[in-house]
Amino acid sequence: MYTIVRYPETKNNSLKPWSAADELLLERVNEQNLSGKNIVVFNDRFGYLSVNLNSFEPWIITGYRSQEKALERNFKINGLDIEPGHIIRLPEPPPGKIDIALIRIPKSIELFRLFLYLTHEKSDENTEVICSFMTKYFSPQILKTAELFFEYVEQSKAKKKARLLILKNPKELKTEIKLTEQVTWKNITLKQYSGVFSSSRIDFATRFLLENFRVNVNEKRILDLAAGNGIIGYYILKEYKKQNLPQPELHLLDDSVLAVKSAEMNLPSKCFFHYNDTLEDLKENYFDLIITNPPFHFEHEINTEISINLFKESFAKLKPGGRFVLVFNRHLAGKYKPVLKALFQKITLVADSPKYMILECRKQK
Template sequence: MNQLHVPQGEFSLHRYPVRAKETLRAWDAADELILQHLADVITQDNSLQNILILNDGCGALATALAPSNPVIMSDSFISHQAIHQNLRSNHSDDFQISVIDCLKSPAEYLPKPEAPLDLVILKITKSLAQLEDQLHRLRPLITEHTQILAGGMVKAIHTSTLELFGKIIGPTHTSLAKKKARLIHSQPDLTLTPGINPFPKSLPLPDHHLDIINHASVFSRDKLDIGTRFFLDNMPSGDLPCSIIDLGCGNGLLGIAAAKANPNAKLTLVDESFMAVASAEKNFASNHTERQADFHVTDCLAGISDNSADIILNNPPFHQQNTIGDFIAIQMFKDAKRVLKTGGELLVIGNRHLGYHVPLKRLFGNCTTQASNKKFVILRCIKR
């Protein structure tokens, strides 16, 4: 289950965090297809020194290609941890591999910082906006000699995906599908004028007297989603000093609203997306010029002190990259119980059909409905 067999070797790979009886692999067919294609390319072309890998979910590409010292870019803290974990467990050699977030410029981390990229390997994610942002960021770092190779599952590759490559990079074609995955080959055309990167985007919210910016990977970056709107309309308020955490903060809207409704509260905003936390930090500063807040990129509430929060606000995601399930929400609930003070409360919003009340009541011993409408419910749990 955990053994990846590719031309570069055999590797033991695990998702992060490691869970007992894990049923999901740490790679997909697109990873295998990319590595099979690259088996001869990298070996035969010794000039490929500056290699950049984007969106490596759990480190399959980084681990297999470690001897080439690639730079790895990912917006996910969890992916960063998985990549480091799998590199350590599979390689005793000290390869010079940098794992950076997507807001950094890879140029300073490359083996030859002054030279352009020789090879770009890009995993296609579900987010077309993220792809557009990444291609714009790549554009200044490539030449007509740069090899651009992308791979993804067929369900994630659409006409719009190929159009973005054609518009920003150059002529593009795809391979035949294999195991429901395919490759994208794009030839850089430096005569193209793709325009400016549209990200980060501004999102004015006049009804809430807020002006928000969103980086490309942020959830609901083009409009205020109805679940968040409902949570904003039911935000707890008070004048007493307290500690409030916005868990899975996204662009920080809930934390910003909580700061407004609780003028003496200390705010902490947490997410596993580097772009989300960067957006939240910028938005909090621009909408609360007189307030300070703490910002953390981490897995759920890892690194946050036990028994330290009075209120935790949570709009949990129901997917991690392409994997759908409630495992992230459950981990968030467990971490929230650990971090809450005795008597502290967790407020969770979710679609009614997700049934979060069941695991919450099992974990906290209590769960009441704070507010509800036809689609959403806000649940309240108190740590006894």
């Protein structure tokens, strides 16, 4: 029996480090003779599958820095080492032919499509793909997407409200599968990898933020926090250019590797791109402006602890007199405002709508 913990830690006891869908996957894969098999694991959030299968040296496909930290932590507390080179970051494909792929189906169907694309590329008639999901999250799109890539698509019976989807026999792909998409808003067109936040359109909260945000000539060091495809940073650079202001030093940070790679496609290479789930690598008292549409859920979980930690870290990284600007859904005001009030000396409501609020928080000079 291994110990598996969550990273980041949570005070919410209802949030668990694995689910019945993970257990069902493991049960099914353990029925097989795994020795010498090339096993690939997708979307193993905290490492339950990878730790339990460690003796078979699986390839672990990661999409988040927080996931990588969770894996490192869980291998370590169980006295194990991750096989060197066996962490593969999206959208890199796993090496070699796949015998068994294990996929925890993500919330984003676009991300599931990317997982299946990478798996399909390395599959043959002997490959088995075992996917799992909690039945409450089933959507017909899951089956449709699986059928794009595999001839054989079969669902198992439900157990503890979880189900498996078994895929075999890779199809010959008739149409080109695109791994990136374009999103357009006003006269801005950005590229992003499948599965990055708000696929196919710029998020409504972000639009509201940008429609109400004013640049400040004196702000020279800016952080677009939880940057996604980099839309906020992109917009700010455009505004500086429009007003003939010298270009600021722009940093963009996101926990998702596909988000950071998308931002890299959209912004000039002289920007600073950070693949991280915390601000630990950034300097204290450094930024004039930190701006964000912060995350408040991860996959199907709602968790404001993550955004609240980012607020606290932002305060430390702002210069005295610097400002923290954020947009959020009104229903989160009760959770966010007390934390912000405890940190910042002055808080101004920039704009609000029936759905969203924008606050500007000043750090004391």
